[in-house]
Amino acid sequence: MSFIIYPVACVYCRRSHMTCDDGRPCQRCIKRSIGHLCHDEPKQPSSSSQSNAQQAPKDRSPMSAAAASSNSYNPLSSHMAAGNGFGSNHSNLGGLPLQFFGQMGTGQLTFASEHMGNEISVISDFLDSLGADMNPMYPNQQPHPQQHLQNNSSVNTAEKFFLTAADPSDGKLEDRLTEVINAKYEAGFLKPYNYVNGYARLQKYMDNNMSAASRQRILNVMGTFRPAFRSVAQSLTDIDLILVEEAFERLLLDYDRVFSSMGIPACLWRRTGEIYKGNKEFASLVNVPIENLREGRLCIYELMAEESAVNYWEKYGNIAFDPGQKAVLTSCLLKNPDRESTSVISCCFSFTIRRDKYNIPTVIVGNFLPVQLQ
CATH class of the missing domain: 3.30.450.20 (PAS domain)
Known part of the structure; x- marks a missing residue:
């Protein structure tokens, strides 16, 4: 199944490649407590890279599809599809080579946070070196490489944060604080810690300083706690x-x-x-x-x-x-x-x-x- 961007999707559902209803705010944004930010994105001419990324599952290999989508990632999206299968698709995050994967067996995993999805994916990357028998990556399940927002979108989210912080809506203090935090996050001023770079650093150190036997012992450890980590990470x-x-x-x-x-x-x-x-x-x-x-x-x-x-x-x-x-x-x-x-x-x-x-x-x-x- 390939990504489909529906014309009725709001800006946040569109960036997460999810459908939403015609209401504004849509039910998905309401459930994510960002209903006040839900809106339609102004129509922009489609870039060639975005067009190629959407067509890639039909006429390109997973590797070329990933390359075509290298400009279609939204750093402010809080939902992404990721799993624990293995593949050979590489992207570059933080200057270090990483691998990301889509689906294992028949179970599709969806993470509420792209950061947690990336972390479980890179743990799976470690385990891939053990030679586990896993299905190949499906390109429609991989995290997207970073996409630069349109200038007007960046300005709009930043302005919305400053306006929200300066004049939050009436209501309980906790609700007003949540509103400001959400606006600050959507503007890109708040980000979770990126553990993916930490795993990449560990992998690089093991490759350069440890024997194959030592590396495998560490990888075996990650295989023991991956299921517990994955079950918790999906809901965050x-x-x-x-x-x-x-x-x-x-x-x-x-x-x-x-x-x-x-x-x-x-x-x-x-x-x-x-x-x-x-x-x-x-x-x-x-x-x-x-x-x-x-x-x-x-x-x-x-x-x-x-x-x-x-x-x-x-x-x-x-x-x-x-x-x-x-x-x-x-x-x-x-x-x-x-x-x-x-x-x-x-x-x-x-x-x-x-x-x-x-x-x-x-x-x-x-x-x-x-x-x-x-």
């Missing part, structure tokens, strides 16, 4: 993810006080491994500037010896989506990220998983107690 919208990101920022502030008051080397990282906070004791232990332990400049697996990194991923994967477990005590060998450095530090290592209200890991906090210098 971009607004949900933005609120989760707000909670993450609050945790960072809380750990400012915790890390400054403890003498044990410690740091915290996201579920894909990017370190977002560390104390001076941990920076001294691995011999890096403390500024490098912020904003994902380093990843936790980059500071571990290969076997220790694999051991961490295996233990993390075993409890990642088990709400009854949150802490693990193990050991590891830490190292400086400089590839020329050969010294390692043996540590007693514990980590605790902090989950959001949807039971998805958002923060992993690690404590390291050196026991032997080598």
Whole structure:
């Protein structure tokens, strides 16, 4: 089945390649709590790339169809179709090569947030390297490469946000806040964290620094938690993810006080491994500037010896989506990220998983107690 853009679709249903009714606001936008933003898009001359993208399922291969649609993605769309099948279609996101997939077996998966759909797709990409027997990608199910909005659409959404923020509609405070948040999101000023780049970074590191056996052990771990992650991810919208990101920022502030008051080397990282906070004791232990332990400049697996990194991923994967477990005590060998450095530090290592209200890991906090210098 190919994408069909119906003439009666509002601007948001059109961008998501979904049908909608004749009402304005349409029922789909009302259910998404953006009824106040629902409108028809002014008719524009169709670009050749959009025409080619619509015709691609009929007369082109999946690879060429994906290339033709490279200008048809809407970054403000909060619904997309994605799944967990495997294929060989490549797009470029954040300067790193990624693969996206459509459908596995006969079950079609739809994600309320393109960010969650992209994340489960890139996890499936990892598992594809295990040689799993999966169906090929269907081009009508892939996330779209990024599309630049028409200038007038960008201006309209930005103006709508400023007008909404300046003069929200009457009603309850919570409703007015929701209205402003939705307008800010539709204008492109609020975005969930992009974990896809984190998985791409992990894949690149494994390819360049790990043996085939170690890579496969990590991939096996992802196969264990993918079903649980997928079942939760399908129901989350971009607004949900933005609120989760707000909670993450609050945790960072809380750990400012915790890390400054403890003498044990410690740091915290996201579920894909990017370190977002560390104390001076941990920076001294691995011999890096403390500024490098912020904003994902380093990843936790980059500071571990290969076997220790694999051991961490295996233990993390075993409890990642088990709400009854949150802490693990193990050991590891830490190292400086400089590839020329050969010294390692043996540590007693514990980590605790902090989950959001949807039971998805958002923060992993690690404590390291050196026991032997080598």
